[in-house]
Amino acid sequence: MxxxxxxxxxxxxxxxxxxxxxxxxxxxxxxxxxxxxxxxxxxxxxxxxxxxxxxxxxxxxxxxxxxxxxxxxxxxxxxxxxxxxxxxxxxxxxxxxxxxxxxxxxxxxxxxxxxxxxxxxxxxxxxxxxxxxxxxxxxxxxxxxxxxxxxxxxxxxxxxxxxxxxxxxxxxxxxxxxxxxxxxxxxxxxxxxxxxxxxxxxxxxxxxxxxxxxxxxxxxxxxxxxxxxxxxxxxxxxxxxxxxxxxxxxxLLAERDWGTLPAPTFEPAEVAAVVGAGAEAPQRFAQGFPQTAWGDDIALKLAGSGGDGAQTAALLLARAAIHEGFDATHIPSYGPESRGGTSYADVHVAAHEVGSPAAPKPHVLIAFNGPSLTKFGPAVAPGGVLLHDTSVAGEVPAVADGVRVVGVPFTKIAAELGYPITKSIVALGALAGATNLLPKESFLTAIRVQLGGKKASLLAVNEAAFAAGFEAAQPAN
Amino acid sequence: MATTVENPRPKAAKPKPHLEPDLCKGCLRCIESCNHHCLMPGHEIDPRTGLIPIEVNLENCTACGLCFDACPEPYGLRPEIPEGQPEFVRPEDADHLKRPPRPKPQDVPDALRELPSGATLVLKGNHAAALGALLAGCRHFYGYPITPSTEGAELLARLLPKLGGVFLQAVSEVATVNHMYGTAGAGKRTMTFTSSPGFSLMLEGVSYMIGAELPGVFVNVMRGGPGLGNIAPEQADIKLACRGLGHGNTHAIAFAPSTPQEMLDLTRLAFDLSFAYRNPVVILADGYLGQMTGRVELPKALTQPGLPKWAVSGDASHRDNLISSIFLAEADLEAHNRHLDDKYARMAREARSERWQCDDAEVVIVACNTPARMARGAVAELRQRGVKAGLFRPITLWPFPIDALAEALSGASRLVIAEASSGQLEDEVRLAASHAGLALPPIAAVRHSGGVLPQQDEIVAGALAALAREASATAAPRPAAPCDCSDPDCGCGDEE
CATH class of the missing domain: 3.40.50.970 (Thiamin diphosphate (ThDP)-binding fold, Pyr/PP domains)
Known part of the structure; x- marks a missing residue:
């Protein structure tokens, strides 16, 4: 050998x-x-x-x-x-x-x-x-x-x-x-x-x-x-x-070549770019935690069908609140279907750490459809706000004392803008218009950050949807 | 027209075979390989082996070498040392033929590298854990998709290739944990995301990893069971993580995060502890936490992993290493288990917990994961109502932070355990207290399962009911004769 x-x-x-x-x-x-x-x-x-x-x-x-x-x-x-x-x-x-x-x-x-x-x-x-x-x-x-x-x-x-x-x-x-x-x-x-x-x-x-x-x-x-x-x-x-x-x-030895693998990198600049470290903090607009009757841990529920955009709106809301320096959580709950099933989102916005992230008795409900209105309307806490889409069928149920019911045609407004998909942004605008939860600019900034550079062309459409929802929910209307 | 070409180099003389009879098992494979009948079946038993070696007569040997390829023994039929060279010696005596000593492997330490600071991130729990892994220097992910853990894997599928990392979707959870075994054996940081049924499947490999002392991080986003159950949150794998990590003498640090921030921080910490103890670490999250979006601050530094000296990393200095969980001799395995026991005992120092408003608490609520947030809300609500309530949140479920619980309970007369399982957290509390010789106040349970979480109002009601029972038990006259009921809350066994 x-x-x-x-x-x-x-x-x-x-x-x-x-x-x-x-x-x-x-x-x-x-x-x-x-x-x-x-x-x-x-x-x-x-x-x-x-x-x-x-x-x-x-x-x-x-x-x-x-x-x-x-x-x-x-x-x-x-x-x-x-x-x-x-x-x-x-x-x-x-x-x-x-x-x-x-x-x-x-x-x-x-x-x-x-x-x-x-x-x-x-x-x-x-x-x-x-x-x-x-x-x-x-x-x-x-x-x-x-x-x-x-x-x-x-x-x-x-x-x-x-x-x-x-x-x-x-x-x-x-x-x-x-x-x-x-x-x-x-x-x-x-x-x-x-x-x-x-x-x-x-x-x-x-x-x-x-x-x-x-x-x-x-x-x-x-x-x-x-x-x-x-x-x-x-x-x-x-x-x-x-x-x-x-x-x-x-x-197949003559014709195949598996090639090589790249070496892992641990360079801080490369890792930071990938994980989103070092990003510039968005501008803040709120003057302290929102002054509402709901205390320092505010619960919201957004409920609709898959595709209504309840989760999108909930996420933007949580993002806007976090940008303002508050704590916020968003928990989604889906039906088993990918599309068309139920889609609920619980959101909390708190001055300090959010306690229970669930919203069984929300201070604010955004109902995107009739069944959600019926199911969750009665659960809105006394003195809360119930926002619902008047362009879809549904009866407003009996609500607790002092609950303000605000109807806004989310779907109709979005359709008239030519972008039915912006329904959830209309709802977010309505939320901003009907409550003093966060300044308008907070929401718009969250929308901009979420869209990133990729869908900048959609920004104007979303801004228009937000503004229309905001207007429609003004107490004067 | 064919031409004959002279071989430019004369062939070196081929060696003839040499055989040490005690290294021959007499299988006779070589007999057929020799066309010159130099090798013949033997007739005499070698007393050293009890086997009959072949007989060798090299008179007609042409040094064809075929017999070498026929002998299954590494040191059976071997080339004879040519004349003029040192005479043949048995391999164990061949000091002068020994290979040069190999470089000894050294531990290459991890390095921390500074990260730029920036905006607070908005992340869901599963994504936060994934980023925690990247910042801990994990570049090897193996996993099998399973709801409600999959977002973590999906994010790493997007991000790892950008960092020269490996994302491999395995054919099963069984393959997953064994890919991890291989990568961990090579001394690299590796992890998976899974959920309850998947974690069950991985437990065989987890036992092997513990036996072979391999690090690895398992994020188990618990869902409803048993069986296929559902995809809603539960905490019914506490028993698995704390008491049932496969067969044999197994334990692993088990973290129970309750916020997206902790999903990141504890996943990152899990890698360090996993390597520090050469043992897997389990992150027990729940389906809610995995899906929950919240604020997350990134750490100030990332980890550039080193390489431990025990790694089997495919290079000269690590060539002598072995990754294995076999200890064939009883005494060896017992010694290994004692070594593991010592390690488990050392892990007690990793117990972590959070106490909130416990200092003057009459009723302490124990909860972890998302239910701990419901419990936090309940404590705030109870305090508003004038009830002295506190939250004790174990951050490690194993080792259980029993010393911290004892302090939290110092002024409490009632304990409420809120959990999304049928008592698995309570079992850990009771077991840890029993081992520590800690007498617990009467326990009231607020439990749900099947994907339902205990809600704030239920925990509030549970705490108020527990306190009310205490009040009435104190007020009631002592029974004349000892009652023999088995209700731990009856109070009949209380000595005042």
Whole structure:
């Protein structure tokens, strides 16, 4: 060997590396895992990449892969190795990440994780050792067990309820994202040479940033087949091969390039721009907390159907109040439908910290439709204000003492402006006109900030809608 | 026409195999690989292994090398040392052949970098937590969409690519937590947003992360359960976060924010604590808080994360590291659990709470998350009515701030626990008090579930009723014979 294979010089993690365990594996005589390990270790040595390799050990007989392979090592939960491998790869895109799994781990409990990983195409190298049986737990049925195969949990042979053998290489190859899939075997010298080549090719593809690769290795488990090692080799050759044909299932290495990932940035200027730090504070217009009969924590409810804009208006109200230095909250409540269901918003504006953000007894109600008027009108606190849209059907219900009812045709005004969608802004204007909650300019500033630079053309329309609502709600009207 | 080209370089002599018999398990794979019958099945048991190694006779060996590829043992059939070089030695004795020592990994500390100050932000809770993560230096998000947590993920899907970060929508919550396991294992800051059913699915991986001592932040925006339940707010994952983080001896700091500002601040803090203790941290929010918009001030600095020395980060200095939760020997696992217990004990110092108007309170209301805001409103209302009420708000549910609660209760004769679950917060209060040897005043519960939150007026009524019961219990003559009822509020067991 021209280069050193990436095995530890002494297997310190194998029972402390004392005695024979320091230099030999825990595998039974004739097991295929040792060969797969060796081909990986030699590949890492030959490609000179062991320093930057991370190997993910599975659960199963090969759970102790990290005893032997001299790389960064991570041991994963049963079936989850490919998901863990992706976590490592995305954390350090320059690292070479190998996900090693047996058939129970990959093809049974981890089926979702391997399919999910393969469909991302993220460059990890999967080595799948298929010996058609569970080893570590003591010879139970695997998804890759053969029809009629007797195991500890199929004592009468794989039959009716156990389904048919799962061909993982073919399954992975038919997905679009993987770039290289091959099935190899270990039962004779010719096939071992091919196996070594395939494992090297799969790992090299990652070095070359090609994408997701998958090598299935048909392996022997003499212990749980209850045969000698040579008989196990014969069994793989004669029994497994007809079900699991060898060969390259997919090779797009010449045409695919997964590329690279950008490096994360922590530059304050860049982060500040993204999170909105350092933005200029909007101008303030209010002279102290609004003087109303409602105390220092004012509750409002805006209620309508989805699409009425109750949430938009509520958010603008909360934003305007926060710009003025007050505390404010907005809680939306939707029906299950995306559009056309109920849409309620509770808003609080408080001099100090808002207490309960809910508004079961609001000081101000803005009702966008008849059902909301009926439902919430009677709940308006004594001395409160009830604003409602007179352009939609609905009877004003009996209200508490001193509740001022203000009707404004939100929908009609917005329609006449040519922008029915500004109904909620008309309502906001009406709120400003009917109460002295916040100065007009506070609302208009919140609208400007919310629109940002992107929809500046809409600003004039919104300003007109606000002004019309404001006028319509003046006590003189 | 074919031409013959001389090989410009003569091939180096290939080595022949060498075998230490005790490193051969006698699998016989190599026999078939040798066309010259140099390798033969053995007949004698090696007393050191109890196995029968092959026999080697290299008379006809052509040094083809095929037998090396046939031997599954790392130090089984190996190339013989060519003549003139040091003679073959067993790998464990080969001091002179040892690889040069590797650079030892060092902790790279986090750095704080100043942020410009500016306008107060108007953010919903989920968005605030997402920004908290970015400012904490998290650049790796994994998640699966689930209402009512998804806005957090959606915002990060927009923002992370602008910061060179990774946003990956996983195929499931199971995949999510394992992506986090990998990224955390590489020493990087990672998080997810989820909601109750999703958090249930993640718990397997959370147990592995705790076992392997990996950091990660889980924002669980709790919704109604059990089962599919609904998407309205509940607080019924308190039990999971405090007592049920998967199998085994698990605990994690569990925060209960109650404002969008705390969603940002506690998420940011969660990353620091997660790395300080090498343990996941859970943010338990509720569906209301996730959706609630409020004012948020950004911190004065952001965190540029360093790299811990334990990371498996795919480079030479970290090559010897291992991330694993396996401890095969019983004594080793017990020692690991004792180590975790010590760590959990140290986490007690992270207990956080807020006391409001508790100094002279006769009745103390305990509540967290959004219900704590209803409780704050209730305390204000009760004070207006002349009732000495106070709010005790645990900010960490685990570790529970029991010392602070004891102080808050020093003058109180009644305790009201308001929560959106069927007593999970109360269980934490009772358990913490029991461990601390703290006698609690009679407890009155104001509970809702299914997506309904306890409202301010209900908490007010609950507190007034509790005080009234106390008044009548004091006024009533003591029963002649001890009553045997099990009602903790009966007063029959009270010693005056």
């Amino acid at each position: 021209a280069t050193q294979a990436a095995f530890y010089e002494r297997f310190e993690r194998h029972a402390g590396g004392v005695g024979l365990k320091g230099t030999s594996t825990h595998y039974c005589p004739g097991c295929g895992h040792g060969l797969a390990h060796k081909y990986i270790a030699e590949t890492l040595g030959e490609l000179g990449i062991a320093d930057r390799t991370v190997t993910v050990s599975p659960v199963g007989c090969s759970v102790f892969l990290y005893y032997y392979l001299d790389t960064g090592n991570t041991q994963a939960a049963h079936g989850r190795a490919p998901a863990v491998a992706i976590g490592h790869k995305l954390a350090n895109p320059e690292s070479i990440v190998i996900s090693y799994q047996g058939d129970g781990d990959l093809a049974s409990i981890g089926l979702a994780e391997i399919m999910g990983a393969a469909q991302t195409g993220i460059p990890i190298s999967v080595i799948f050792v298929n010996n058609a049986i569970y080893g570590m737990t003591g010879g139970q049925l695997a998804p890759t067990s053969l029809v009629g195969q007797k195991t500890a949990t199929s004592p009468y042979g794989r039959g009716h309820l156990e389904g048919l053998p799962l061909k993982m290489a073919e399954l992975i190859a038919q997905m679009d994202a993987p770039v290289y899939v091959e099935r190899v075997a270990l039962f004779d010298a010719k096939n071992r040479v091919k196996a070594k080549k395939a494992i090297k090719k799969g790992i090299k593809a990652q070095v070359d940033r090609k994408g997701f690769t998958f090598v299935e290795v048909l392996a022997e488990c003499p212990t749980h087949l209850g045969v000698t090692p040579p008989e196990a080799e014969k069994w793989v050759k004669e029994m497994m091969l007809p079900v699991y044909p060898l060969g390259v299932k997919k090779d």
